[in-house]
Amino acid sequence: DVKVTQSSRYLVKRTGEKVFLECVQDMDHENMFWYRQDPGLGLRLIYFSYDVKMKEKGDIPEGYSVSREKKERFSLILESASTNQTSMYLCASKSRHLLTGELFFGEGSRLTVL
Amino acid sequence: GEDVEQSLFLSVREGDSSVINCTYTDSSSTYLYWYKQEPGAGLQLLTYIFSNMDMKQDQRLTVLLNKKDKHLSLRIADTQTGDSAIYFCAENTGRRALTFGSGTRLQVQP
Numbered sequence: 451d452v453k454v455t456q457s458s459r460y461l462v463k464r465t466g467e468k469v470f471l472e473c474v475q476d477m478d479h480e481n482m483f484w485y486r487q488d489p490g491l492g493l494r495l496i497y498f499s500y501d502v503k504m505k506e507k508g509d510i511p512e513g514y515s516v517s518r519e520k521k522e523r524f525s526l527i528l529e530s531a532s533t534n535q536t537s538m539y540l541c542a543s544k545s546r547h548l549l550t551g552e553l554f555f556g557e558g559s560r561l562t563v564l
Numbered sequence: 565g566e567d568v569e570q571s572l573f574l575s576v577r578e579g580d581s582s583v584i585n586c587t588y589t590d591s592s593s594t595y596l597y598w599y600k601q602e603p604g605a606g607l608q609l610l611t612y613i614f615s616n617m618d619m620k621q622d623q624r625l626t627v628l629l630n631k632k633d634k635h636l637s638l639r640i641a642d643t644q645t646g647d648s649a650i651y652f653c654a655e656n657t658g659r660r661a662l663t664f665g666s667g668t669r670l671q672v673q674p
Binding site for chain 1 (some may be wrong): 568570571572594595597599604605606607608609614652656661662663664665666667
């Protein structure tokens, strides 16, 4: 089974702090994604990556950056956390060879910015 | 633009059928999906349907697709308390990532 692991389930940070959210997948998937989930808004795409060192902006990239130095790892970075970034962050991966194209999700990282 | 819409909340009694509805706007979607999110967890794929199909059945789950109206539904027969969760529909237009709806919270009352 595909396993997507997000290293931190719960984080509490202060405004202005730099925050790293780490995600690792073990199925050699080419594509990886970061979404944020907010009540009533569903999942919104922040960034995605289709290969090592490649990244593309999603729908809400402002205030975020990403890093993909290795195929299995995709990091989300908040350079200076703000209270409106309090949210659930979900990492996902998929194989470009899987015809059905579904995403496999991690358990999520709930970030609170005070 | 891409916009997938769902109602936010549905309450049913245990043993009844649940029907969760979704509308999407991109007629080029190749696959449409239903994901389930249990409390405190990530999303798990429940089922999917290819765009050239009208219906797909998998045990208690029935997915109906009306391409003309861009309407997707998920029917859960004999709903159980363990079905209480948030259900997301999503579309795959072949571009970038999947586009998700806002999610429907299903509450099953004993």
